[in-house]
Structure formats: structure tokens, C-alpha cells
Amino acid sequence: MNKEFLYELLRTGSVSGNEAEIEKKIYDYMQGKADEVSVDELGNVTAAVNTSSPFRVLMTGHADEIGLMVDAVTESGMLKVTGIGGIHVSEYPGHKVRIYTERGVIYGAVVSTKGIRDNKDLSPSDLEIDIGASTKDEALAAVSLGDPVTFDTDVRELLGGRICGRALDDRLGAYIVMEALAAAGARGVSVGAYAAATTGEETTMNGAYFTASRVKPTLAVAVDVTYTSDYAGIDIGETGDVRLGAGPVVCNNPSIHKKINKMLRAAAESAGIAVQTEAASGRTGTDGDVMHRTGIGVPFALVSIPLRYMHSPAECADLSDVENCIKLLTEFLCSLTPDVDLKPF
Ligand SMILES: [Zn+2]
Structure with a gap:
């Protein structure tokens, strides 16, 4: 993991609608790590490999903050x-x-x-x-x-491989999708793979709309943060039983595609990574909801990084979850072939 670059992202201000500085850093970082790196009029940065493949997987992490x-x-x-x-x-x-x-x-x-x-x-x-x-x-x-x-806060390292800072939501996700794309590209992924650092998730989700409308993915994976239940005062009836350091979280929800979740779990198993599960009703409140409704409809899944104290100046995450999320998505991308059929029967 490139902690130096991750921390650089966490030091950069990127309030929704003002993401140009952080997106430029991501754009520069991805040069040479993908076949194509592009930026659109909203500032969404998308890195891609195998762009001629008709089977396209889009992963998003939002680069904006509250x-x-x-x-x-x-x-x-x-x-x-x-x-x-x-x-x-x-x-x-x-x-x-x-x-x-x-x-x-x-x-x-x-x-x-x-x-x-x-x-x-x-x-x-x-x-x-x-x-x-x-x-x-x-x-x-x-x-x-x-x-x-x-x-006026930046990232700090805590004990036990944990970090604390402002807006880990969701610069962690933006970092993860870029590293997974680069790793999958290096391993010879056989489908078209796209990683986007989206703008405006905390307000309009227009960044994910622009990105998915243009990439026209076969399937999409939103990568964001989720609440943990591992400290006092949290009701697991609301958050589910999610712990820091226990691995990426796969979400079950009426709009999330069960076959993609199954493939994510299989990828976790072959990579030897533990995953946690959360269940939610209705919308996910992430870029996934918007990508789902672009074009003729896009099947999607949500992979989350456990996070304590969301939307506070001192959000906490575990770097092992970040690392394992990159590994999970890399394995998932490399497990896909262009003949994957997403119809349920
Ligand atoms: Zn978020």
C-alpha cells in the first residue's frame, strides 16, 4: 500500500463541488498504471484497462467530502x-x-x-x-x-495499524479502486476494468451519474465506508454487526445484485480474505444507487470499508481493511470473464 499517496489525498480539501485539486492528484498518480486515464467536465477521473472489451466493470470511490x-x-x-x-x-x-x-x-x-x-x-x-x-x-x-x-485536521496514525482523520469517507474508497485497477491490470485482467474517483457523492451524486452514463458498465461496484458497531452507544439493530479490522463489508440489499455478491465472496475466499456482511433496506445512500439507474440499468454491488465516527473530524479506519479491500477487488476483477451471465436464472 502506498501510504504516502493515501495520506496526501487525506490532507487535500475536497468539499463536494470543489474536487479539482484531489482529482488532479489522482489523475497524475495513475499515469502509467492504466491503459487510459481521463477526466470529464465534472472532474471525475477514470482509469481503465482493456477498453476494447465489451464486458466492462466500473468501480467507484467518491473523492469529495462533506x-x-x-x-x-x-x-x-x-x-x-x-x-x-x-x-x-x-x-x-x-x-x-x-x-x-x-x-x-x-x-x-x-x-x-x-x-x-x-x-x-x-x-x-x-x-x-x-x-x-x-x-x-x-x-x-x-x-x-x-x-x-x-x-483544520489531517490524518494521524493511531495504535494497531489504525488511522484517524477527516473525510476518510470516502477518499479511502477512491484510493482503493485505483490501486485495485492498477493491480488487476498488472495481473492481466481479461475484462474491461474501470476505476473512477467520483465527484459530488455527498450532495448530488452527479459524478457517478456522469461516469456510469459514459462508461456504460456491464456491472458496477461502489466502494464506500460503512458504520461499525464495535464501540459503546451503537445499536447493532441499526448498523449490523460490523467491526474495524475484520475485513471489507459486502452489502445485502434489495437493489444489490446477488450474483455479483456471490462472485465477490468467491473472490474473497480464493484470496484468503475474511469479509463481513451488512444488510440494508431500500437505497444504499452511495454512488451505487445512481449508477444502477443509468442507461438500460446497471447491476451493482457495494463493498464498504468499516469506519468509526462517520462524518466527524476524527473518522477512524483500519489500514488492514483498506489493504484487504484492494486485494478483494483485484481478485474479483481477475476472476471475471467476458461470458459471465448476470441473469438470475
Ligand atoms: Zn461516502
């Missing part, structure tokens, strides 16, 4: 914000943040008062960011309306 967006400035120079994606507003007060402006990153402190800390129904409009400006004009000389904001 965050805030500057939407007004007060007369006293404080930034007002709105939320981007599924943020937990109560986690922001008292934290340092980064504002990604046209002229580079500037820093701020999210205002914390007793009233804010005691407010159980905090909304993004209650938040204010202090960037050190004293007037509206001074603030607007540095920041523009629409600038994205993230927590």
Missing part, C-alpha cells in the same frame, strides 16, 4: 455558512477550520459560546467563523461567497 460553504459575511467580518452534505453541526463550534479561497487556504475559528454549546437544535445558520477580520470589507477581501470550508 463540509461547509461561506454564504454571507456580517458587518463585523464574521463568516456565515451553510452545510454541504450530511454534516453534524454540533461538532463545529470551538474548532479550527480551513477556508479554501481562490488565493489559497486561510484559517478560522468556529465561534463557541454557552448559548451555542447548549443549543440542542443547532443549525448551520447558527455557526459563525472568525477569520480575524474586523469588518465585512476586510473579510470579503480574503474570502468569496461559495468558498468551501473543512475542519
Whole structure:
């Protein structure tokens, strides 16, 4: 595993709609590791091998992250914000943040008062960011309306091969699909294989729509994160029994294709990797839901990386799950032949 590149991705800000910097890094990294590397108008980066094959497998991991967006400035120079994606507003007060402006990153402190800390129904409009400006004009000389904001945190290594940081959801997935594509290409995968780092999953999922509409895959695999149940205060009735370090998670869901899941499990077995199972009803809340409904319909599966404290500034994952997810997807790609029939009977 190339930890250096993974950590570089985790240090990069990529709030939904502002993914160009991280996508460029992925685009550059994949040069020479695939037959083709392309970028589309939304910034989705897709790496591919065997592009002449009529049987195409598309794997996606989303490169965007949740965050805030500057939407007004007060007369006293404080930034007002709105939320981007599924943020937990109560986690922001008292934290340092980064504002990604046209002229580079500037820093701020999210205002914390007793009233804010005691407010159980905090909304993004209650938040204010202090960037050190004293007037509206001074603030607007540095920041523009629409600038994205993230927590001012980077990746840290914990004990036991675990890592902690902002937005492991889902830069882990974007990294995994690229490494699996490169490894499968090196092993001589016999079908067309595509790996995409998608944009906008946390808001519109338009990145996955653009990508799948253009690749027209025979089948797709979304790679994202999922909740674990291995710490206090979690109801396994809601999350299922999922543990950090116990392997990639295969999802059973009414819209997920059972034959693809079967092939994923067979690939895990031949690679000697343990997989966990989660069950969900309805939609998966991932790029898979959107890819499924492109073109004439795309059968799909969801492979997830176990994650603690999702959408917080300190999400935790186990690097062994990342490694095993790459191995699982590599084996899966290499197990496919162009005559695989996905009809259930
Ligand atoms: Zn995600």
C-alpha cells in the first residue's frame, strides 16, 4: 500500500463541488498504471484497462467530502455558512477550520459560546467563523461567497495499524479502486476494468451519474465506508454487526445484485480474505444507487470499508481493511470473464 499517496489525498480539501485539486492528484498518480486515464467536465477521473472489451466493470470511490460553504459575511467580518452534505453541526463550534479561497487556504475559528454549546437544535445558520477580520470589507477581501470550508485536521496514525482523520469517507474508497485497477491490470485482467474517483457523492451524486452514463458498465461496484458497531452507544439493530479490522463489508440489499455478491465472496475466499456482511433496506445512500439507474440499468454491488465516527473530524479506519479491500477487488476483477451471465436464472 502506498501510504504516502493515501495520506496526501487525506490532507487535500475536497468539499463536494470543489474536487479539482484531489482529482488532479489522482489523475497524475495513475499515469502509467492504466491503459487510459481521463477526466470529464465534472472532474471525475477514470482509469481503465482493456477498453476494447465489451464486458466492462466500473468501480467507484467518491473523492469529495462533506463540509461547509461561506454564504454571507456580517458587518463585523464574521463568516456565515451553510452545510454541504450530511454534516453534524454540533461538532463545529470551538474548532479550527480551513477556508479554501481562490488565493489559497486561510484559517478560522468556529465561534463557541454557552448559548451555542447548549443549543440542542443547532443549525448551520447558527455557526459563525472568525477569520480575524474586523469588518465585512476586510473579510470579503480574503474570502468569496461559495468558498468551501473543512475542519483544520489531517490524518494521524493511531495504535494497531489504525488511522484517524477527516473525510476518510470516502477518499479511502477512491484510493482503493485505483490501486485495485492498477493491480488487476498488472495481473492481466481479461475484462474491461474501470476505476473512477467520483465527484459530488455527498450532495448530488452527479459524478457517478456522469461516469456510469459514459462508461456504460456491464456491472458496477461502489466502494464506500460503512458504520461499525464495535464501540459503546451503537445499536447493532441499526448498523449490523460490523467491526474495524475484520475485513471489507459486502452489502445485502434489495437493489444489490446477488450474483455479483456471490462472485465477490468467491473472490474473497480464493484470496484468503475474511469479509463481513451488512444488510440494508431500500437505497444504499452511495454512488451505487445512481449508477444502477443509468442507461438500460446497471447491476451493482457495494463493498464498504468499516469506519468509526462517520462524518466527524476524527473518522477512524483500519489500514488492514483498506489493504484487504484492494486485494478483494483485484481478485474479483481477475476472476471475471467476458461470458459471465448476470441473469438470475
Ligand atoms: Zn461516502
